[in-house]
Amino acid sequence: GAGVSQSPRYKVAKRGQDVALRCDPISGHVSLFWYQQALGQGPEFLTYFQNEAQLDKSGLPSDRFFAERPEGSVSTLKIQRTQQEDSAVYLCASSSLPDTQYFGPGTRLTVL
């Protein structure tokens, strides 16, 4: 069975551009998480969905970050007016249980 997939794998954006990062969770997984991982650091929580409901967005660093999961499956993380400090790897994870999360390969975003 397929794991969590993310696209694109790499994204280069000019400062000020908007970007959209996609996550395809494992089929049937109710929970979906987004994390941000800066170079040399551990991942940091951004937001969490249960089906289509965004239950926790406390980790989103600013109102330029927006996430959605309209049909309870695929999720998109959108970053508006990107800044250099947004450069990081964005990881998506899904889970069918309240424990083990399965991570995708991540999208490496570089803002020039």
Added chain:
Amino acid sequence: SQQGEEDPQALSIQEGENATMNCSYKTSINNLQWYRQNSGRGLVHLILIRSNEREKHSGRLRVTLDTSKKSSSLLITASRAADTASYFCATGLNNAGNMLTFGGGTRLMVKP
């Protein structure tokens, strides 16, 4: 902010030796998980230990948890060059969704 801290930050050993990594955390947890991350890749779940467990084994991995000291250790026995990676501990809190809070990671290098 990151809940956990791994120790050491970097570890270099010879193939066949054992590797021990430690993790400390700050708040009460529901479970603690260890993940491996190869360079440029996503996170791979290794093992989960619940707050009411003290030790768990999986193949060459042994995890201990001491909730009184708010610490955990990961032991990799008979290490192989393929074990070279970054290892992260992550804590799941007593809240809905079980978002994970990661430490900064230990970078392990196993020399052949």
